[in-house]
Amino acid sequence: MKEMLTKEEVLHVADLARISLTEEEIKKYQVELKKLLDDVEKINNVKGYDDDILIACWENSAELRKDIAGDMLDPKEVVNNAPRHSGNYIEVPVVISEGEGA
Amino acid sequence: MYLNKSIKEINELLKNKTIKPIDLVEEAFQNIENNRELNAYITLNKEEAIKRAKELEDKEVDNLLFGLPIAVKDNIITKGLRTTCASHILDNFIPIYDATVVEKINEKNMIIIGKTNMDEFAMGSSSRTSYFGAPKNPWNKEKISGGSSGGSATTIASRDLPFALGSDTGGSIRQPASYTGIVGMKPTYGRISRFGLVAFASSLDQIGPMTTNVYNNALLLNALVGKDEKDLTSVRREDEDFTRLIGEDIKGMKIAVPNYFMSDIVSKSITSKVKEVIELLKSKGATVDYIDVDYLENAVTLYQIIAMGEASSNLARFDGIRYGFSYENPENIEDVYLKTRAEGFGEEVKRRIMVGSYLLSGENAKVYYNKALSIRDDMRKALKKVFDSYDLIIGPTTTTTAYDLTDPMDDPSKSFMDDVLVIPVNMAGLPGLNLPIGFDDNKMPIGMQIIGNSFEEAKIYKLASYLEKELNLSLNPNGGEDNE
């Protein structure tokens, strides 16, 4: 078993997590992340699980709410919480490409 | 000095106008001031608390919690009161709404005194990952208070005030309660709304009461529970009084002790203290059996996968766009994300987010997260099965008593292993409580965990209050008279 992650492996997870790292940090995490990943590998030693429970709110299924509007937050207050805003909009540096999702 | 009296006594004094809420509030702030070096608080709510206390002077004293000061862990959202999660990334965050539990304590006319110190985003077991420095253990200022609800445990243990809220994802109420000699309850998952609790691991997090004694704990729990439309995982239940079984005899109670909890992972001083309690219980007519429970030894591994996986997603929202700290002069949107999060989060948090992201990436979600949830369900079933034959499960809360603040933090697994005995309860969604049962040779508190079946908190309080009375410990680190 290798002692530490490669620099590339650390950079890959840092990118997924959107955290920039200094060279020094990369070195540190090469060791520390490896330790945690070794820990979670122990799951492969566990036997005997059967069914595929994927959500752990075990004892109830979702109780559905009526489609009635509740309290609203004041959009001004919402926007004022943002580090950068203008009017009723929250501002970010220009995003060139369009949204990924819906 | 009124706060060291029993809640019923204080309530009488308020009712007959001998004292006013402001007297209690001022006393609490004086206590906190005297204990300032313990670093229990991140933000004090002095001005607003005094204002609230004065407003309450005109109101009828309508419940036992009326006018009483309470401290709130700093990962619970409080409208208009800074909520930092002990992180640089939220150190300027003033929320614009209240958590459901905060609305509930306000309805009872309790007064929020301040926001307590904790591990950053509740990630840690010693509160040393706090951006604001660690709280200190009132029994020995060289020692940790535990974590992540270390500030709440500290302020309760040092008798600043009678009530505090904590949150427990993998033992974060019970473990610091054990290290500081107080009563801390993690209720059944779903008992209390998580709306407004900054999510660490959604499927594990639960808010709970931290108090100096069992009765107060049950009383505060009464005020916190209930189905909430804003939290789909909260559960609708009949109203009940959690103090109702306090004072009942325990004769005939059937109690199980998992062998794993008494194995050599736990220090001798603790197991021998628990054994003393077991002997006491037997002598009082309870049955106590040692049993084997499957999967307990896997709890930490499953917890690491589930908690880090969920955390990596839950903490993605802290990106410098809508609130909180944001990197000053970003060149582009990626810069906002990368540098805000690099500067805003501390090391433990970054480590867990990165590992969590890895655990969910590509096919890994199936290999790790989904598999961990399946095994977790088996662990839950194994633990639930115990309650077919027994009323309660007991065992030590921690493997050691509180250790030194200066102990090394370079082993990333250490903070998980500190919680090896408390994590199974979260994994199974069960209620669990820490009860102080004595001290080690260095006069550091030892705690015992009492675990019940889902929604059977009242039964836990019954046993806890019985033992509390029988053991009759002096639990005030300042010495002197103890409150009841």
Added chain:
Amino acid sequence: MSNYIPTIGVEVHVELKTKTKIFSNSINGYGEMANSLTNVVDLAYPGKAATILNCKIRRIMHFDRKNYFYPDISKNYQITQNATPIGYDGYVEITKSTGEKKKVYIEEMHIEEDTCKSAHRGTKTLLDFNRAGVPLIEIVTKPCMSDGEDVKLYLEKLRELLSFGDISDCKIEEGSMRADVNVSIRKNESDPLGTKAEIKNIGSISNAKLGVEKEIERQTKIYDAGETFKPQTRRFDDKINDTVLMRVKETGNDYRYFPEPDIPYVILTDEMIERAINSIPMLPDERREKYKKLGVSDINTEKLVANRSLSDYFNTLLDEKINHQIASNLLLGDISGYLNKNEKLITDTTLSKERFIELVNLIDNNTLTSKNLKDILDIVLESDKSIQTIIKEQGIENITDDSEIRNIVKEIINNNPESVNDYKQGHDRAIKYLMGQVMKETKGKANPKMAMDILTEELN
């Protein structure tokens, strides 16, 4: 240019007609920390949609988190259904201009939350969180369409079905229906599918057709020149009526899907599914078929189906023994005119089913002329009186007494020997003149058909 076989798949997002956000009951955005679930999932909307699109419905489902950092998604994850879409294996049927019927297969449809709207201003992007959290359903077809017409017909059909099912407004212009189209081409059926281009930002159904056609052209040119291209996202620019490159797709977007831990399993009971199915109104094709069987003209049938509230009203009359063509003329003619002018729905008027039947029959047997109807229309639609009573009260009752009309006709014939002569010489105009005289004499009250019959009879 060579011939290639295009393969096209479409992903459509429609906003559900709910008042509140899907996972929070705050009307505006930012309810991100609340995680309640509206009863839209109570099948009322998605279950209906799944049924209408002939999908199988999943009984036990959960939500998943799709994790990605992007400013349009406030939590940096989107709540969606990756593993357990509510509906799967469905289809809708389209009719091509050649008359050929074709099934467009639905791979799956799932529920998800909408993202926030962003507007780009120079060096800044502005985020409006109002739309964030609005419940959407995404409907994904199999890659089974082969030209722009297919796409156009599919989108039209989908819009018609979903708006008839009261599921969504389906307003493409306002963004409550949004389509992304995947286009690839290949030389032979046996070849693997070609490189895909996804067209986004399609502002209208006709643009979707045009976009597909332009994209097929573009890809054909590239392959003909012996070149290749990378998988990419393009958008339709209606200023130049063509697609333009947005970005080349990065390989392996890692969305780190996992089951949403904040939302328990959603379990649909038989009762819930039945309730959803029962709440589905008669769909357009069934309406068309029924109207045609009742003798309603093709033009009127299409007009009715295009007007949901008139069509619903008309549906209450399907089993009545009336002249349905006249009924449809009435609804689409004078009555529509009145409704449009007064900005009313037919259900806002006093025209009960019984009174409408009376009206149709009076016109059918010529008791009431269309001119006369115009005079009394406001009263018909604003009072409760029977149509007969209104006719009487307004003094526009037709003379239907045979002898009374015959007397007048005889008198007119006697007084107009020249015209009678003209008629007998074969001048058609003469009878019209004589008829005019009859109507003049009766002040327009003679039942015109009757008067004409008697006049013809008397002249011969």
